[in-house]
Amino acid sequence: MEITLSIIGIIALVFGLGLWLFPRFVIRAGEYLNRVLSTDETVMAQRVLWGLVFVACGVAILYKVFF
Structure with a gap:
C-alpha cells in the first residue's frame, strides 16, 4: 500500500510541477484539465x-507515506 501511495504521490508531484513550471510543454494536459x-x-x-x-x-x- 505504501509503495502505491508513494508512486501516486510522485506522479502527482511531477505532473503538478510540470503544469506549474513548464506549462508550454504540458499545454494539452492543462487544456484537458x-x-x-x-x-x-x-x-x-x-x-x-x-x-x-x-x-x-x-x-x-x-x-x-514517509513520515
Whole structure:
C-alpha cells in the first residue's frame, strides 16, 4: 500500500510541477484539465493553479507515506 501511495504521490508531484513550471510543454494536459474541471477559457493562471493543487497533493501523499 505504501509503495502505491508513494508512486501516486510522485506522479502527482511531477505532473503538478510540470503544469506549474513548464506549462508550454504540458499545454494539452492543462487544456484537458480545464475542459473537464472548468467551463472558462483556458488561461495560464488556471494551469498554474492546477499545478499547485497537484504539487500539494503529491507532497501530502509523500509526507503521509514517509513520515
